[in-house]
Amino acid sequence: MSEVAFNKFKIIMYDFQFISKIVNKDKRAVARAITYVESEYKESESILKSSFSFTGNAYRIGITGPPGAGKSTLTNQLCKHIRRLGKTVGIIAVDPTSPFTGGALLGDRVRMAEVGNDEGVFIRSMATRGSLGGLSRKAVDVADILDAAGYDFILLETVGVGQSELDIAKAADTTIVVLVPESGDSVQAMKAGLMEIADIYLVNKSDRPGSDQAVSALKTILMMKNHDVNTWLPTILKSVAVENKGIKEIFDEVTRHHNYLLEKNYFRSRRERRYKSRIKKIVESKIIHELWKDENEILLDSSLEKVVTDKVSPYQIADEIIANFKQRLTD
Amino acid sequence: MSEVAFNKFKIIMYDFQFISKIVNKDKRAVARAITYVESEYKESESILKSSFSFTGNAYRIGITGPPGAGKSTLTNQLCKHIRRLGKTVGIIAVDPTSPFTGGALLGDRVRMAEVGNDEGVFIRSMATRGSLGGLSRKAVDVADILDAAGYDFILLETVGVGQSELDIAKAADTTIVVLVPESGDSVQAMKAGLMEIADIYLVNKSDRPGSDQAVSALKTILMMKNHDVNTWLPTILKSVAVENKGIKEIFDEVTRHHNYLLEKNYFRSRRERRYKSRIKKIVESKIIHELWKDENEILLDSSLEKVVTDKVSPYQIADEIIANFKQRLTD
Numbered sequence: 001m002s003e004v005a006f007n008k009f010k011i012i013m014y015d016f017q018f019i020s021k022i023v024n025k026d027k028r029a030v031a032r033a034i035t036y037v038e039s040e041y042k043e044s045e046s047i048l049k050s051s052f053s054f055t056g057n058a059y060r061i062g063i064t065g066p067p068g069a070g071k072s073t074l075t076n077q078l079c080k081h082i083r084r085l086g087k088t089v090g091i092i093a094v095d096p097t098s099p100f101t102g103g104a105l106l107g108d109r110v111r112m113a114e115v116g117n118d119e120g121v122f123i124r125s126m127a128t129r130g131s132l133g134g135l136s137r138k139a140v141d142v143a144d145i146l147d148a149a150g151y152d153f154i155l156l157e158t159v160g161v162g163q164s165e166l167d168i169a170k171a172a173d174t175t176i177v178v179l180v181p182e183s184g185d186s187v188q189a190m191k192a193g194l195m196e197i198a199d200i201y202l203v204n205k206s207d208r209p210g211s212d213q214a215v216s217a218l219k220t221i222l223m224m225k226n227h228d229v230n231t232w233l234p235t236i237l238k239s240v241a242v243e244n245k246g247i248k249e250i251f252d253e254v255t256r257h258h259n260y261l262l263e264k265n266y267f268r269s270r271r272e273r274r275y276k277s278r279i280k281k282i283v284e285s286k287i288i289h290e291l292w293k294d295e296n297e298i299l300l301d302s303s304l305e306k307v308v309t310d311k312v313s314p315y316q317i318a319d320e321i322i323a324n325f326k327q328r329l330t331d
Numbered sequence: 332m333s334e335v336a337f338n339k340f341k342i343i344m345y346d347f348q349f350i351s352k353i354v355n356k357d358k359r360a361v362a363r364a365i366t367y368v369e370s371e372y373k374e375s376e377s378i379l380k381s382s383f384s385f386t387g388n389a390y391r392i393g394i395t396g397p398p399g400a401g402k403s404t405l406t407n408q409l410c411k412h413i414r415r416l417g418k419t420v421g422i423i424a425v426d427p428t429s430p431f432t433g434g435a436l437l438g439d440r441v442r443m444a445e446v447g448n449d450e451g452v453f454i455r456s457m458a459t460r461g462s463l464g465g466l467s468r469k470a471v472d473v474a475d476i477l478d479a480a481g482y483d484f485i486l487l488e489t490v491g492v493g494q495s496e497l498d499i500a501k502a503a504d505t506t507i508v509v510l511v512p513e514s515g516d517s518v519q520a521m522k523a524g525l526m527e528i529a530d531i532y533l534v535n536k537s538d539r540p541g542s543d544q545a546v547s548a549l550k551t552i553l554m555m556k557n558h559d560v561n562t563w564l565p566t567i568l569k570s571v572a573v574e575n576k577g578i579k580e581i582f583d584e585v586t587r588h589h590n591y592l593l594e595k596n597y598f599r600s601r602r603e604r605r606y607k608s609r610i611k612k613i614v615e616s617k618i619i620h621e622l623w624k625d626e627n628e629i630l631l632d633s634s635l636e637k638v639v640t641d642k643v644s645p646y647q648i649a650d651e652i653i654a655n656f657k658q659r660l661t662d
Contacts, residue, residue: 045646052644272635275645279631279638282649284619287656291618292611300610304603307610313383314606315376318613325618330661 019050022149025088027122030149034124037141040134048141054148058090061254062172063157064165064197069178070204074241074250075157079115081247082153088120090146094139094168095127095159122146136167137281143171169197171274173267174257176200176250179218181210195221198234199257202250206238232260295328296321350381353480356419358453361480365455368472371465379472385479389421392585393503394488395496395528400509401535405572405581406488410446412578413484419451421477425470425499426458426490453477467498468612474502500528502605504598505588507531507581510549512541526552529565530588533581537569563591626659627652 021029033051036044061078063071072093079089115121124146126139143154156172158165169175177198203214218236235253239246261267299321306312352360364382367375392409394402403424410420446452455477457470474485487503489496500506508529534545549567566584570577592598630652637643 049644049646052646053642056639056642268639272639275635275638276631279634279645279648279652280623282645283622283652283656286649286653287618287622288615291614300607303610304606307606308387308599308603311384311387313380314610314613315380315383317610318617321610321614322617325614326660329657 015046015050018047019054019148022047022051022145023054025149025151030122030145031124033145034142037138037145038126040138044141048144051148052144054150055144056147058143058147058151058154059174059254059258060143060147060154060156060172062169062175062197063155063178064169064175065178065202066180067159069180070241071157071159071178074176074178074202074204074239074247075155076115077241077244077247078155078251079121081251083115083118083120087152088150089115089122090143090149090151090154091115091121091123091157092139092142092146092154093123093125093157093159094135094164095125122149122151134285136164136171137278137285139168140171140278166197167277170277173261173270174199174254176202176254178202178204179214180205181208181214199232200250200253201234201236202246203236203238204241206246207240207243211238230264232257232266291325296325299324346377346381349378350385350479353378353382353476354385356480356482361453361476362455364476365473368469368476369457371469375472379475382479383475385481386475387478389474389478389482389485390505390585390589391474391478391485391487391503393500393506393528394486394509395500395506396509396533397511398490400511401572402488402490402509405507405509405533405535405570405578406486407446408572408575408578409486409582410452412582414446414449414451418483419481420446420453421474421480421482421485422446422452422454422488423470423473423477423485424454424456424488424490425466425495426456453480453482465616467495467502468609468616470499471502471609497528498608501608504592504601505530505585507533507585509533509535510545511536512539512545530563531581531584532565532567533577534567534569535572537577538571538574542569561595563588563597622656627656630655 018029018033022033033044033047035041036047063075063078065071075091075093079091082089116123124142126135126142139156143156146154156168158168175197177195177200179201181203201218203211203218205211215236215238222234222236235257237246237249237253239250241247258267261270300317303312303317303320307314307317349360349364353364364375364378366372367378394406394409396402406422406424410422413420446454455473457466457473470487474487477485487499489499506528508526508531510532512534532549534542534549536542546567546569553565553567566588568577568580568584570581572578589598592601631648634643634648634651638645638648
């Protein structure tokens with residue numbers, strides 16, 4: 001065997017061993033793979049490609065809602081409940097609003113103390129660290145790694161109510177929207193687009209005053225929407241996550257939703273829809289990456305003078321850059 | 332002249348008349364051009380291209396901050412102040428968080444009653460109406476229409492604190508971040524990235540308790556940042572917009588900032604940077620539009636089966652779609 005061939009062989013063996021470790025739930029290998037994905041190392045794509053055939057078995061639960069609704073506590077309690085049923089859990093906690101990991105880190109410590117030492121639980125926090133772009137895509141990639149590693153349930157927890165959270169929540173099989181009894185929360189949720197993605201509404205901290213009114217308000221909002229008899233009617237539940245009240249009921253409802261999707265043959269179409277939007281995003285991000293490398297960035301910089309001084313329209317410059325990009329591809 | 336040539340001539344004459352009307356501040360023509368841009372009519376691009384040579388004279392002031400900070404009131408008062416100085420004003424009020432125009436419309440009515448009958452004022456509200464994408468790009472296009480129409484000042488007011496608002500605020504020559512005295516607001520502003528874009532901080536409703544502490548908190552945060560002596564040090568002002576207190580001071584500070592930018596030769600580079608990010612967005616949105624038309628969408632749909640059943644990685648499918656797109660361009 002030549003040296004070149006031997007080196008190639010070594011790389012393939014390394015990849016093979018790495019994927020094997022992930023599939024065998026080696027926590028260190030899983031953590032490393034996730035870091036590759038998060039940091040956009042060049043190895044990440046080949047890892048995602050090779051490990052993809054091991055995915056598809058984990059059930060993904062999205063947990064979202066406004067800050068302070070008790071999502072982390074709920075996630076922890078759900079995790080402990082699932083563990084008691086003998087199943088393993090991967091947790092991905094995403095905070096797209098925070099350029100720091102401050103909040104996520106604090107939540108992490110509480111979490112680690114509660115469930116982190118359990119061999120059947122893997123926890124990862126993700127924050128933006130300066131760049132907003134691509135976080136939702138990366139979170140779904142990380143879910144795939146945990147799926148390939150064989151975790152039975154993946155809890156995707158997102159903080160806040162922006163577009164990234166909606167994207168991440170859409171990547172779940174069942175999505176729980178967590179609210180608190182305080183008035184206005186449900187209206188805010190509606191405005192933020194959360195009503196479109198909820199399979200289960202949870203009024204958490206329901207020992208506080210106003211929880212019945214919050215449930216009624218949600219019911220009214222749900223009734224206002226035209227409800228198709230062929231779609232799932234979102235359920236409204238109450239909980240006090242911090243006292244472990246209502247957790248079993250939530251999990252049972254997730255199971256009922258899962259069975260509903262299977263019975264109606266929606267499970268597969270839902271996942272197909274999910275893959276569709278995901279592939280779109282991958283393609284777009286790759287094309288845009290290619291678009292701005294090399295001379296197009298230079299062409300753009302040298303055109304700014306024309307825009308400011310000669311009042312050439314940005315749309316005109318855009319046309320020129322696109323023509324140049326196409327020319328480059330055909331060369 | 333053949334019939335075809337005559338029809339072309341009619342179209343050119345129509346375009347010419349339309350642009351003339353815009354440049355002559357014909358409010359109906361301006362409103363129509365804005366509707367074309369907002370609704371993405373095919374005419375919009377040629378209008379933007381032809382009218383661009385008339386832009387560049389308006390001074391653009393961005394007004395942003397959390398909901399309830401009094402941005403609409405401030406915008407109205409600033410507008411009235413600028414009118415008293417004999418200058419004309421275009422107002423663009425953007426609410427990216429609202430899929431409805433509810434909030435914007437209410438604000439509009441108050442606004443119309445106060446300043447809407449003035450010939451020297453043009454007001455336009457923009458909301459998402461179902462689609463989040465492109466709102467910031469459209470808001471800047473609308474600003475260009477108002478600029479071409481010859482309004483001396485354009486006030487870009489955005490509600491909320493998401494990525495779209497940051498994009499719109501970056502499109503201004505001077506950006507005012509409006510906060511209220513209540514504690515925590517400045518910390519939230521920092522987290523949301525508002526600190527990076529503010530040229531002027533305004534503690535509005537400063538007759539409420541805690542306004543001095545809010546100013547101190549802002550000063551502390553500003554001091555924590557490494558301040559380059561060659562950049563503008565953001566100013567902190569107080570106001571009670573509803574009582575017209577502090578409005579003159581704000582406008583004077585905007586003028587001081589404008590002069591600073593001119594003196595230091597930053598005005599031009601700032602606008603160049605702005606056009607750069609704008610052209611990038613136009614190019615990307617056009618390429619992505621082209622990417623998904625015709626057979627690529629079909630190729631994507633037919634590939635979903637392979638992903639779900641054969642566990643072919645989404646990254647693999649993405650590669651195939653990109654190859655197909657490139658092939659199509661070279662044909």
